[in-house]
Amino acid sequence: MAAAPEDRGRAYWERLAGRYDRSTRFLARPVPRMLELAAAAARGRARVLEVAAGTGLLTAAIAPAVGELIATDYAAEMVGQLDARVRAEGLTNVRCERADLYDLPYEAGAFDAVFAANVLHLVPELERALAALRRVLAPGGILVAPTYLHAETFGARVLSRVVALTGFPGHRRFTSASLSAALAAAGLVVTRAETIPGPFPIGYVEARI
Numbered sequence: 001m002a003a004a005p006e007d008r009g010r011a012y013w014e015r016l017a018g019r020y021d022r023s024t025r026f027l028a029r030p031v032p033r034m035l036e037l038a039a040a041a042a043r044g045r046a047r048v049l050e051v052a053a054g055t056g057l058l059t060a061a062i063a064p065a066v067g068e069l070i071a072t073d074y075a076a077e078m079v080g081q082l083d084a085r086v087r088a089e090g091l092t093n094v095r096c097e098r099a100d101l102y103d104l105p106y107e108a109g110a111f112d113a114v115f116a117a118n119v120l121h122l123v124p125e126l127e128r129a130l131a132a133l134r135r136v137l138a139p140g141g142i143l144v145a146p147t148y149l150h151a152e153t154f155g156a157r158v159l160s161r162v163v164a165l166t167g168f169p170g171h172r173r174f175t176s177a178s179l180s181a182a183l184a185a186a187g188l189v190v191t192r193a194e195t196i197p198g199p200f201p202i203g204y205v206e207a208r209i
């Protein structure tokens, strides 16, 4: 029987976890600006959730700015890498957990901010994913969702087709406009949007409920 789309994605990330940081170096150009904006958005937030944290690139940038951070990913191997980084960097306010963003084991309204970096283009069911992220946001909380834009430029569209041939489990090719439109369609109010140039540009978006 064929694997469900989610299962194919998870198996891909489990396999890649140990090589993820090396294999994404060619995409690094927009990362410093993404981290700068995310750290500024995180500043002063007491209870923070990060989903799809991967190896902890964003985790390490936002942890010093917040009270408590729960950093999660659905791939066990990614959580292993994440946990190792958190320990190596001495981030004592971070707890690493395994969690699927569709099915977050936290109470409704539990977090002042939710970070979901570079994952919205990967989820098979975008509306369901955004509803799950909204559910755990407290009133006045923000969603920060910087996302690779596979359709923003000609170069990104070509590169996207090349990486698709390698088995990359992408589900949609966003432009900055279609990313903001997807958040608005999910009932979120986009409060900041910036396109950061790169081989895959990153659409940095903040939104509130």
Ligand SMILES: C[S@@+](CC[C@H](N)C(=O)[O-])C[C@H]1O[C@@H](n2cnc3c(N)ncnc32)[C@H](O)[C@@H]1O
Binding pocket: 009, 010, 013, 014, 051, 052, 053, 054, 055, 056, 057, 058, 072, 073, 074, 075, 078, 099, 100, 101, 102, 116, 117, 118, 119, 122, 123
């Ligand atoms: C492109 S990586 C981004 C990692 C990190 N946020 C970053 O920006 O470096 C995508 C991550 O999303 C995770 N992921 C994909 N679908 C997920 C889901 N449904 N729930 C939780 N994590 C998911 C993968 O395991 C992977 O670690």
